Amino acid sequence: MRTKIKDALNAIEPQDEILIKGWVRTKREAKGFSFLEINDGSCLQNLQVVVDGDIPTYPVLEKIGTGAAVKVRGSLVESPGKGQKWEVQAREVELIGYADPKTYPLQKKRHSDEFLRTIAHLRPRTNKYGAINRIRAELSFAIHRYFHDKGFWYIHTPILTGSDCEGAGEMFQVTTLNLNQLPKVSGQVDLSQDFFGKKALLTVSGQLEAEALACALGDVYTFGPTFRAENSNTPRHAAEFWMIEPEMAFADLEDDMVLAEDCVKKLVSYALKHCAQDLDLFARFVDKGLSSRLENILKEDFVRLSYKEAVSILKRARKKFEFPVGFGLDLQTEHERYLTEEYCKKPVIVYDYPKEIKAFYMRLNDDGQTVAAMDVLVPKIGELIGGSQREERVDVLESRLKDLGLSKDEYWWYLDLRRFGSVPHAGFGMGFERLLMFLTGVSNIRDVIPFPRTPKHLEF
Ligand code: 4AD
Ligand code: MG
Numbered sequence: 001m002r003t004k005i006k007d008a009l010n011a012i013e014p015q016d017e018i019l020i021k022g023w024v025r026t027k028r029e030a031k032g033f034s035f036l037e038i039n040d041g042s043c044l045q046n047l048q049v050v051v052d053g054d055i056p057t058y059p060v061l062e063k064i065g066t067g068a069a070v071k072v073r074g075s076l077v078e079s080p081g082k083g084q085k086w087e088v089q090a091r092e093v094e095l096i097g098y099a100d101p102k103t104y105p106l107q108k109k110r111h112s113d114e115f116l117r118t119i120a121h122l123r124p125r126t127n128k129y130g131a132i133n134r135i136r137a138e139l140s141f142a143i144h145r146y147f148h149d150k151g152f153w154y155i156h157t158p159i160l161t162g163s164d165c166e167g168a169g170e171m172f173q174v175t176t177l178n179l180n181q182l183p184k185v186s187g188q189v190d191l192s193q194d195f196f197g198k199k200a201l202l203t204v205s206g207q208l209e210a211e212a213l214a215c216a217l218g219d220v221y222t223f224g225p226t227f228r229a230e231n232s233n234t235p236r237h238a239a240e241f242w243m244i245e246p247e248m249a250f251a252d253l254e255d256d257m258v259l260a261e262d263c264v265k266k267l268v269s270y271a272l273k274h275c276a277q278d279l280d281l282f283a284r285f286v287d288k289g290l291s292s293r294l295e296n297i298l299k300e301d302f303v304r305l306s307y308k309e310a311v312s313i314l315k316r317a318r319k320k321f322e323f324p325v326g327f328g329l330d331l332q333t334e335h336e337r338y339l340t341e342e343y344c345k346k347p348v349i350v351y352d353y354p355k356e357i358k359a360f361y362m363r364l365n366d367d368g369q370t371v372a373a374m375d376v377l378v379p380k381i382g383e384l385i386g387g388s389q390r391e392e393r394v395d396v397l398e399s400r401l402k403d404l405g406l407s408k409d410e411y412w413w414y415l416d417l418r419r420f421g422s423v424p425h426a427g428f429g430m431g432f433e434r435l436l437m438f439l440t441g442v443s444n445i446r447d448v449i450p451f452p453r454t455p456k457h458l459e460f
Contacts, residue, residue: 006042008076011086015076020047020088021096023125024068027061034061036093038070041124044131044277048079048087057093066107067099067125113447120451120460128285131278132448135271136436142270143223143244143432146263152219152246157206159225162198163410165205166359170230172202172239202227205429206245208361208414211390214247214425215417221246223432231455235444236333236381238433240453247427253363253372253389256426257349260376260385261302263430264347268297271439279440287441293379294439302347305339307331307370310350313343330357336375336382347384348377360400361414362388363424374428381438387428394418 002021022040029035032053037046049072051061064070071094079087101107105119106126116123123129144154164171176195177183183190191199206222213220226243246263248255271279272294283290305313307327314325314335319342323332331339331350340348351374352365362371376385391397397418401408408415436448446452451460 002071004042005038005040005045005047008047008088009043009045009084009086011076014078014086018074018076018088020049020072020074022047022070024064024066024070024099027065036064036070036072036090038072039125039130041130041134043134044127044281045084048081048084049074049090049093050087051090051093055091055093060093060095063095063098064093065099065101065104067101067104068095069097069099070094071096113444117446117452118459124450127281129447131281132436132440132442133450135275135278135440136432136448136450138275139267139271139432139436139439140223142267142274146266146270147221147246150219152221153213153217155210155213155217155220155222157203157209157213157222157224157245159203159227160196161201161203161209162196163208163414164201165203165208165361167404167406170228171204172227172229174200174202204228205243207247207427207429210245210247210427211425212413212417214249214427215421215423218250219246219248233455234333235446236434236437238445238449238452238454241445241449242432244430244432244435245427247425249423249425251389251426252424253351253374253426256387256389256428257304257351257374260349260374260387260428260430261347264302264376264378264384264435265298267435268294268439275439282440282442287380290441296346297378300346302349302376303344304349304351307350307353310335310339310348313339317343328354328356331375333382336377337379340377340382341379345379347379350375350377355400358388360404360406361390361397363391364396364400372426376428376430378438380441380443381434383431384434384438385428385430387426389424389426392418392422392424394422 002019005022020038022038025037025039025046027034027036034051036049038049039046072088072090073092074088074090076086077089079085106122124133160174183193204226210220210222223244225240227240230237311325311327317338319338321334352370353373354369355371358371358373362373364371372389374387375383378384394415398408433445433448442448
């Protein structure tokens with residue numbers, strides 16, 4: 001049985017027999033022996049292997065270089081060198097998979113993020129992208145643990161859907177029709193011949209279905225991939241991204257904001273505790289301010305600003321914005337970042353947005369102008385979370401749908417939830433990649449998801 005490098009490095013005593021498998025990061029040759037630095041993905045750190053020239057399998061080292069997969073048998077011994085406690089003294093080295101040094105793309109120590117995006121299948125073998133993927137895994141687990149401990153049920157909402165949750169019209173359509181030979185009736189594509197007999201889309205959010213389950217199970221959350229066809233080529237938007245969406249029955253906007261703040265803080269503290277070694281890489285090489293920013297999140301309360309207050313702060317700001325500011329206009333990333341980075345210098349929750357710039361399902365406030373919405377804004381990112389209390393009054397919801405030109409018939413089941421045992425309920429969506437960017441200081445969303453999907457990019 002192979003020992004994972006993470007466990008070998010954490011050993012408490014030497015071991016006579018150890019079997020290690022991994023990929024060679026570097027090979028150094030000295031007189032009569034060689035050093036191999038091996039990584040198997042179990043942790044950031046490599047394991048040093050010393051191969052003496054007199055072991056029978058020594059000649060195989062000629063074929064072993066950076067990128068090769070190897071198997072090493074030997075003893076785990078205390079390392080006399082500095083930088084590591086343990087090393088392996090090899091008795092037998094075997095080549096599992098050859099990597100031609102002339103063509104293996106990861107020879108150089110440092111490559112640009114742009115170059116590494118073109119080899120997304122190999123970049124997880126670098127320190128930085130290995131670390132990102134481990135942090136992604138740890139945080140996924142942390143999310144499940146957080147909600148599980150709070151008594152939320154993990155539910156699965158569909159990826160194929162017939163309804164547009166956000167009403168923003170930025171959805172991918174899914175079809176099995178032959179696009180070169182579309183069936184038509186009176187000039188229109190005949191969707192009755194399509195797989196579902198109607199228009200099918202990839203979901204932008206699991207919220208609507210999560211509401212149905214919350215109105216039966218109480219507190220639920222969904223955590224899965226979502227898809228948006230917005231043609232925005234920004235460092236913060238991906239066409240496929242993962243979202244965490246809790247939904248609570250018997251809850252209002254205040255409960256929603258409390259949950260959002262607590263959730264962010266708990267996830268930050270989980271990451272600091274469980275991903276310390278990987279995070280340290282980002283604090284040293286990617287974002288010098290990372291550690292203090294993360295520590296600060298834990299110490300202080302998030303600032304709360306009504307949208308109205310936020311707009312007046314932005315109007316007073318002695319800063320030139322590219323986009324206009326005014327009541328009724330949506331906040332742009334530059335505005336959000338000003339509020340959280342420069343004005344408050346900590347996370348900010350903006351709430352009570354004008355109804356015109358928010359989705360149909362948000363609860364209308366008594367002023368008739370604003371809805372019970374909230375966005376959590378964090379330094380370096382802008383919007384991390386978007387949520388709201390949902391409209392639970394069937395008549396108000398129907399008139400909202402009507403105002404927005406949305407069909408009552410399409411949302412019949414959603415209206416049903418308001419007809420039968422309707423309760424105040426609230427929830428939010430947190431972009432998982434944005435959370436990872438926030439935690440690591442990585443500034444481009446393409447670098448925190450293994451295989452990014454953005455306009456005109458689908459190589460893998
Ligand atoms: O604010 P959004 O659009 O909210 C919803 O979809 C609600 N239905 C969620 C809910 O209440 N259950 O999206 C939520 C979050 C954003 O705050 C952002 O972090 C992330 O999803 N997000 C994206 N992340 C990456 N790429 C994109 N194109 C994103 N669009 C939204
Ligand atoms: Mg939003």
